[in-house]
Amino acid sequence: MADAYVYDAVRTPRGRGKKDGSLHEVPAVRLGAKVLEAMRDRNGLDTAKVDDIIFGCVDPVGEAGSVIPRSAAFEARYDNAAPGMQISRFCASGLDAINLGAAKIAGGLDEIVIAGGVESMSRVGMGMSGGAWFMDPSVGLPSYFMPQGVSADLIATKYGFSRDDVDAYAVESQKRAKKAWDKGYFKKSVIPIKDQNGLTILDHDEHMRPTTDMQSLASLNPSFVMPGEMGGFDAVAVQRYPEIEGVNHVHHAGNSSGIVDGAAAVLLGSRKAGKTLDMKPRAKIRAFTNIGSEPAIMLTGPVDVTEKLLKKANMKLSDIDLFELNEAFASVVLRYMQAFDIDHDKLNVNGGAIAMGHPLGATGAMIFGTVLDELERRDLNTALVTLCIGAGMGTATIIERV
Secondary structure, three states, X not given: OOOOEEEEEEEOOOEEOOOOOOOOOOOHHHHHHHXXXXXXXXXXXXXXXXXXXXXXXXXXXXXXXXXXXXXXXXXXXXXXXXXXXEEOEOEOHHHHHHHHHHHHXXXXXXXXXXXXXXXXXXXXXXXXXXXXXXXXXXXXXXXXXXXXXXXXXXHHHHHOOOHXXXXXXXXXXXXXXXXXXXXXXXXXXXXXXXXXXXXXXXXXXXXXXXXXXXXXXXXXXXXXXXXXXXXXXXXXXXXXXXXXXXXXXXXXXXHXXXXXXXXXXXEEEOHHHHHHOOOOOOEEEEEEEEEEOOOOOOOOHHHHHHHXXXXXXXXXXXXXXXXXXXXXXXXXXXXXXXXXXXXXXXXXXXXXXXXXXXXXXXXXXXXXXXXXXXXXXXXXXXXXXXXXEOOOEEEEEEEXXX
């Protein structure tokens, strides 16, 4: 198998995913077009040579439907020879798009692939695409379905994380994100979004709340008490995990990932393609894999998939210089660090989705680019990128600088 190389990574800022958010008037297809334009222009890319454009999109309905990367390519004025594909593995969609593109290159099927994702959560609400998993009892009952927030609280209960633990993690995420922005760590990859007159709409991650502290978080009520207690999902959790007496609800808006709009893209290619286009690779895809995990607790997939991937790659935890794990909820990251005894100084070093937001289909590609930039800034070699996934799954990728 040939190596798949990473040549570039770009992303939009994350706009607050509400009607008053700065990117609300920018539909998903336009966000996708913006990162495609940037990828072409930054690299002098002949788009007729792009073999595929693969974007993750978790709710590909309405204006976000109809194979959105193909539509975005039209708007970005790509050559008609560049096709598009839309995929979804819930929150890992953007990373899986990268992995799929890398697999096509490694298998000799393609030479150049642009992979990433997009989500406009202020315009197409979360869950708008529906699905049997949470709507059909014949599917939900055997999988012990419960909302993700209740599952996050279940993780905190089962593995002993208190309200102070999850709040303290959230405060640190905000601090790290602010420092990263203040120091210019994201400047290499973040492109400003401008209107048709060339005026900047947004050039920073809008969801951040850098003044967050333990006192301000303490004033927030837990978000998932009602579905847990009134909706009956706490009983489902106890039925599946009878060793707990009840669910301790500790998560709220301040220690959970933010709802935002955004897009990201990664330029992948073979070594031959890089030479042909006079592009220097920044890294290569060392290994990647997926796994199904226990669907009730749901969000522990990163632990399971990391174990599988390290074995597959014949590597140890100590071989990884940096870890990037999507901050869907604070307990997800705390459990990951607990399971592997990972020092927080090696994980999510520039903050994460609690501070900056989680634009579902785009997040995997965003955090991929973030850790690549950070490897270069610190002159380190390897990173592992992973995300938890709805319905109990995990995706992970190891990249290595070249």
